[in-house]
Amino acid sequence: MAIDLEARWNIGSVEIPGRLALAPMAGVSVQAFRRQGRRFGAGLVCSEMVSCAGLSHGNERTLGYLRIGRDEHPLAVQIFGSEPEVMAEAARMVEDAGADLVDINFGCPVRKVTKTGAGATLLEEPDRACRIVESVADAVSVPVSVKMRRGLENGSRAALSIGPKLVDAGAASLTLHPRSARQMYTGSADHELTAELVDLVDVPVMASGDVDTRSRAEEVLESTGCAAVMVGRAAQGNPWALGEIAGRIEGEPTREEVVAELLLFMRDTVEEMGEQRATGFLKKFYGWYLGRGRFPKPFKQELVRLESVAEVERRLLAAAPGAGAVLERLRAALPAPDNVTLDLPVSIYAGG
Ligand SMILES: Cc1cc2nc3c(=O)[nH]c(=O)nc-3n(C[C@H](O)[C@H](O)[C@H](O)COP(=O)(O)O)c2cc1C
Numbered sequence: 001m002a003i004d005l006e007a008r009w010n011i012g013s014v015e016i017p018g019r020l021a022l023a024p025m026a027g028v029s030v031q032a033f034r035r036q037g038r039r040f041g042a043g044l045v046c047s048e049m050v051s052c053a054g055l056s057h058g059n060e061r062t063l064g065y066l067r068i069g070r071d072e073h074p075l076a077v078q079i080f081g082s083e084p085e086v087m088a089e090a091a092r093m094v095e096d097a098g099a100d101l102v103d104i105n106f107g108c109p110v111r112k113v114t115k116t117g118a119g120a121t122l123l124e125e126p127d128r129a130c131r132i133v134e135s136v137a138d139a140v141s142v143p144v145s146v147k148m149r150r151g152l153e154n155g156s157r158a159a160l161s162i163g164p165k166l167v168d169a170g171a172a173s174l175t176l177h178p179r180s181a182r183q184m185y186t187g188s189a190d191h192e193l194t195a196e197l198v199d200l201v202d203v204p205v206m207a208s209g210d211v212d213t214r215s216r217a218e219e220v221l222e223s224t225g226c227a228a229v230m231v232g233r234a235a236q237g238n239p240w241a242l243g244e245i246a247g248r249i250e251g252e253p254t255r256e257e258v259v260a261e262l263l264l265f266m267r268d269t270v271e272e273m274g275e276q277r278a279t280g281f282l283k284k285f286y287g288w289y290l291g292r293g294r295f296p297k298p299f300k301q302e303l304v305r306l307e308s309v310a311e312v313e314r315r316l317l318a319a320a321p322g323a324g325a326v327l328e329r330l331r332a333a334l335p336a337p338d339n340v341t342l343d344l345p346v347s348i349y350a351g352g
Pocket of ligand 1: 023025026078
């Protein structure tokens, strides 16, 4: 049977227009990234993981993660933490900010997070994990989803034993990145485990891990029976991968298209977090956009050394003079700024 990547599906009451989702990535999934992902065909986008403690304390920088544009929906905001009540409070803030879904992180393998009892650690603490899902689901009226790894140790099948319990506790959807926390990003995602999870639960499952082309997306959708595939690293500086998977684009972008998308991304990011923070934040994106054989290495290195976003813009436009016209066409097709709701002032985002 042919796989239809455009097929609509639901997480609870929320309709998702397509079976391709953009993965949450800390330090990457800013609003500019999510908006771009929607433009290139992602049916669902997700914020990076947001600390429930940071939200609960009213930390300015953390609150900035709750800025949601009208052109991002449907959008999940992901929270992490280990205390059910604090997670519930954070979830209410996420709902008030306008998110369509609250996603809970039970997958983060990073020690800074796991040592606080949050992230992937919770896969080995099913009772606490279920209490978290229960209190979050009770606190909000939007659907609650959970994203997890397979378990802490290599070969672990913890996700399969905990998955159905999380659904009983109120999860309306599960996402599995079938690597262990110990694996980090080594080895490969074992989507046979995803197929097993799909068989075990009666809510939609999203498959995350190593999906980078349309053919791989179709293979994972077909072999696992999952509702959607999530794409992360393949989309870093490369929205064209999303376009290819969504069936909207064929072939490589031109240099002008690459530079125009990068310039748009840079401008959106500056607007989002202010020039100062954006200058450092954007550096990794230069390599991601201009790599893949698109521009020579010394050029990328030169951009990273420049001290302002404006200087980088000048160098990019000098390297691809036609990009200015492409950028204008892109901007003309975007929703007018007053069509975009910014729920928090920019100054809050830049602060802290
Ligand atoms: C830089 C980076 C940051 C990430 N941050 C998060 C995060 O905040 N929350 C989360 O659930 N997963 C996070 N992940 C995991 C991804 O969502 C995804 O599950 C993983 O990268 C596998 O998918 P991929 O092979 O398509 O990249 C992150 C991954 C990367 C590479």
